[in-house]
Amino acid sequence: DSSEVDEGWNSGDTMQDPNKNVYLLNKLDEFRSAKLSIEWRNPLDSTERNRYYYGQTQLLKEVRYYPLVQLFVVGLFIFITIQAIRTSYRSTQNGVWAGMAKETAHQLGTPVSSLEGWVEILKETHSKEDFVYEIEKDVSRLRLVSDRFGKIGSTPQLHERNIVEQVKHMVDYVQKRAGGRVSFAINTQEENITAKISAPLFDWVIENLLKNALDAMEGKGKITVTLQHAGQEVIVDVADTGKGISRQNIAKVFKPGFTTKKRGWGLGLSLSKRIIDQYHKGHLSVKNSEVGKGTTFRIVLKK
Structure with a gap:
């Protein structure tokens, strides 16, 4: 101009x-x-x-958006702070549970070793008695439980295993202790579905889901385990005909300490999810549940 x-x-x-x-x-x-x-x-x-x-100037344009920028920066700072607190809390919580599990394994180790010694003496003095071998099975079971607790908090070794065989073994074990009013069924189109797992920890998860199903049915009903593989994933569904889980409790079932049972610490599902999600890089979730009809838990493993 x-x-x-x-x-x-x-x-x-x-x-x-x-x-x-x-x-x-x-x-x-x-x-x-x-x-x-x-x-x-x-x-x-x-x-x-x-x-x-x-x-209208460039400065006025910048000043107009300055409060929005300030709000964004403050909001971002609050979000990062909350996430850091949550991460720290979860890390502390996981450390506490892992420490408790290891201490439990340590405390069980000595009496279990003593029981194993007494079983060997019984086998020498009462070798023809059936109860001796039943005691041996239970003591071996205690040793397995102790070993499982000892593995919590440490990185487990994963090996290629037949998931169908692992599940059948645990179903047989639980079925013998479930009573005659509960029926069990295993549905699979293949007898050899493999995935990399830690056998003792995976067995623990299956056992825990089966026992939860038994508790939900209160001694009468049907438990169905369905196995299938889809692409690079192995899917295991554990379904029961029990009382089901209410909607408000579905989001809480995997939280440590949460339980609707009169007995128990509410750690089973929490540890199970930790084993599948963190150690096996898979996913454990509630597939569906309806009050009065039953619940289905789903395990997804990488092949």
Whole structure:
């Protein structure tokens, strides 16, 4: 606009006073008519007034979005802080449960070793008695439980195993102790479905799900275990015909300490999910549940 400013000077105006430039005065009038003004009055002299006009500038554009930027930064800081607190809490919680599990394994180790010694003496003195071998099975079971607790908190070794055989073994074990009013069924189209697992820990998860199903049915009903593989995943569904889980409790079943039973610590499902999700890089979830009809838990493993 420099050429238009030059044309705005009067021919005889050698001083080039901006207040007398026609172009600048017209532009100022346009600006005043287009923009709202802020008026200041002198409290000591009411005749003295100043009007301030503000146009659109890059600074005003930036200032307009500044509060939003501030809110975003504060919100981001709060979000990061909350996530850090949650992560720290979960880490502490996992450390506590792992420590408790290892201490339990340590405390069980000595009496179990002593029982194993007494079983060997019984086998020498009462070798023909059936109860001796039943005691041996139970003591071996205690040793297995102790070993399982000892593995919590440490990185387990995963080996290729036939999941069908593992599940059948645990179903047979639980079925013998379930009573005659509970029926068990295993559905699979293949007898050899393999995945990398820690056999003792995986057995623990299956046993825990089966026992939870028994508790939910209160001694009468049907438990169905379905095995299948889909692409690179192995899926194990454990379904029961028990009392089911209410909607408000489905989100809580995997939290440590949560239980609807009169006895128990509420650690079984929490440890089971830790074993599947963290150690096996799989997923344990409630597939579906309906109050009065039953619940289905689903395990997804990577092949």
